[in-house]
Amino acid sequence: MKKTAIFYGPEGGRTESVAKQIAELLAEEKPDLIPVSKAVKGDIKKYDNLVFGIATIGKETWDAEPVKTGWFEYMPVLEDENLENKKIAIFGLGDHVRWPLHFVDSMGELYRLIKGKGQDTVGKVNPEDYTFDESEALVEGLFVGLPVDEDFEAELTESRIKNWVNELKKHFND
Ligand SMILES: Cc1cc2nc3c(=O)[nH]c(=O)nc-3n(C[C@H](O)[C@H](O)[C@H](O)COP(=O)(O)O)c2cc1C
Numbered sequence: 784m785k786k787t788a789i790f791y792g793p794e795g796g797r798t799e800s801v802a803k804q805i806a807e808l809l810a811e812e813k814p815d816l817i818p819v820s821k822a823v824k825g826d827i828k829k830y831d832n833l834v835f836g837i838a839t840i841g842k843e844t845w846d847a848e849p850v851k852t853g854w855f856e857y858m859p860v861l862e863d864e865n866l867e868n869k870k871i872a873i874f875g876l877g878d879h880v881r882w883p884l885h886f887v888d889s890m891g892e893l894y895r896l897i898k899g900k901g902q903d904t905v906g907k908v909n910p911e912d913y914t915f916d917e918s919e920a921l922v923e924g925l926f927v928g929l930p931v932d933e934d935f936e937a938e939l940t941e942s943r944i945k946n947w948v949n950e951l952k953k954h955f956n957d
Contacts, residue, residue, distance in 0.1 A: 786829060787812040787955060791836030792819035792853030797933040798838045798876045801944065805834060805874065808948040812955060820853035827864040832955040835928075838876035839889040854889070858896055870954050871897055872906040873928030874947070875920060880935045883916040887930040891919030894927035904928055905954040906947055912939075 787809060791802035799818075806814050814834070817826065827833065840850040875890035894904060907925040910918075913932075920926050929947045931940055 785812070785831040785955060787814040787832040787834070788817055788826070788830045789814050789834040789836060790817045790819050790822055790826075790857075792857070793838055793840075793851065794818045794820065794853070796838070796876075797931075798836050798852075801874060801876065801931050801933070801940065802834075802836045804941075804944055805836075805948060808945065809834075809952070809955075812952075818853060819857040822857055822860065824860050824863060827861070827866065827869070830869070832870045832951075833866075833872070834951070835871065835873045835893055836875070837873065837889045837893055839882070839885065839887050841882065841885055841888070852889075854893070858893070862896060862900070866897065866900050866902045869902065870951075870957070871902060871904050872947075872951050872954075873904055874931055874944075875928055876931050876933060878934040879913060879915045879930075879932050883914075886913070886915035886918040886920070887926070888919040890926070890928045890930070891922070894920065894922065906951050908947065 789802050873890050875887040877887035879886050908929050
């Protein structure tokens, strides 16, 4: 059986709660849930299917310290991993009301790392059901993964996740 993992960060908030909901929907795949803060080099090679969950947490003010999501430290580790033949999907927590110019930008950052290694993502999402002005996660007219806005559109999360996971299952069982 193919092996699946959900790597997510930060911990303790909505990213974690969405990661757990996705894990439940992927129960048949028996995914491992791994906070990126605990992930180490070599973890990726254990899996065929990867779901990466990342929140976009920009700096509140110019001189503020960047908020730690775990990804800042893990991205260089991921850069050194072999992603060939992996099915990779991203979901991203964001807030389209307060950050309409940077909506789920971090998904785009992670996507560029994946693309830079010659890979692509599955589970791209049409932006027509979202309201925002700009996003680095928009590539060739599609979101590179699933945006989730628990701050202002929490009522849509369940159906968004369900539809997306159904789409992922087709790719993961290929
Ligand atoms: C300081 C701060 C900066 C944020 N910046 C952005 C942003 O640039 N773009 C965005 O889409 N959401 C932004 N958000 C919203 C978060 O992504 C959202 O609240 C998310 O649920 C946080 O993840 P967590 O609940 O797992 O901590 C920001 C939130 C905070 C507190």
